[in-house]
């Protein structure tokens with residue numbers, strides 16, 4: 592039976608053009624001229640993939656896409672949105688609507704073909720729940736002050752763990768109001784925490800969780816924040832606890848990208864963490880926030896060695912001296928991340944963490960080595976027989992350092 596693809600649009604040109612490409616490739620093509628017709632067609636003859644034009648009279652492609660994502664029976668249909676414009680605004684709209692891909696008109700038939708193939712292949716690769724049970728290490732990245740590089744570090748650590756150990760790592764975004772973990776990896780918000788918040792926490796199982804994780808090709812599985820802040824209210828501390836509990840036996844590394852607060856959901860993440868990376872930058876407000884966070888950790892009776900202070904040079908130029916910060920906080924700074932200028936910014940803009948985009952540059956290497964440092968001891972003692980590329984790079988750098996000293 593040929594694979595059925597739905598094309599939704601109100602202009603003959605697009606329907607004919609896309610239709611002709613698909614028919615030529617042997618797909619079965621069904622057509623709808625507006626959003627409402629599309630919903631009826633989908634109900635009657637569910638497609639394997641849908642291509643939506645943005646401009647339609649009754650509801651635009653983004654709204655239709657959002658609607659499909661919200662409805663459980665259609666939530667998983669791979670969706671490509673076609674738009675005449677390729678500006679940032681449209682890209683963000685497509686991303687927020689949950690579309691899998693976005694193609695600006697005019698496009699080459701080959702480009703459409705390639706994207707359809709990728710999406711169909713991805714959809715057919717039903718990722719089974721990993722059977723080998725492990726004891727995952729939970730690493731929380733936290734700061735009470737915003738903009739300290741929490742999401743940057745969390746996404747790079749998760750990507751590095753998977754590159755070093757050759758096994759997927761989980762990245763859990765607990766910044767429900769404005770989390771950007773998925774954006775950092777350029778993953779469309781197809782499914783999010785909202786899909787878990789719909790049912791009581793005790794009904795959450797690995798199958799549901801597995802269907803909500805967004806998968807990055809580099810082996811990072813992301814539990815993304817809701818598309819809209821108003822969806823955050825339905826996610827409780829129990830949901831967070833249950834999700835971490837379920838992930839732990841399936842992922843060696845679970846990285847939490849935390850918000851800058853002490854909400855119940857955040858505290859649940861911190862409580863579950865084997866290690867907390869507390870981030871600050873060399874400026875007074877940031878040091879004060881770090882001191883407050885450490886005070887709270889003390890009240891929560893977290894052992895002092897559970898927390899490492901990470902000084903991140905988010906800005907260039909003069910900042911408070913390291914020794915001064917250590918004396919105020921009465922704790923040594925364990926990690927200093929150098930200022931990386933535009934490299935981090937461009938990585939964030941293009942959704943490619945430095946460890947993936949530039950693994951050989953000083954910043955990419957630094958972050959990869961940092962992930963190794965926080966890797967599980969049993970992993971370091973018993974590395975896999977055939978080392979993954981990331982581990983080879985880490986080992987080579989360690990040897991080079993040894994030779995120098």
Ligand SMILES: Nc1ncnc2c1ncn2[C@@H]1O[C@H](COP(=O)(O)OP(=O)(O)OP(=O)(O)O)[C@@H](O)[C@H]1O
Pocket residue numbers: 734736737738739740741742743744766851903904905906928929930931932933935936939
């Ligand atoms: N070492 C660095 N060098 C240069 N820029 C950096 C560095 N670390 C982070 N940044 C920049 O700082 C900004 C904040 O980073 P990020 O979003 O990761 O922080 P956050 O703590 O998660 O912030 P938010 O409050 O938005 O959650 C980003 O624009 C990032 O590019």
Ligand SMILES: [Mg+2]
Pocket residue numbers: 741742743766770771
């Ligand atoms: Mg953040």
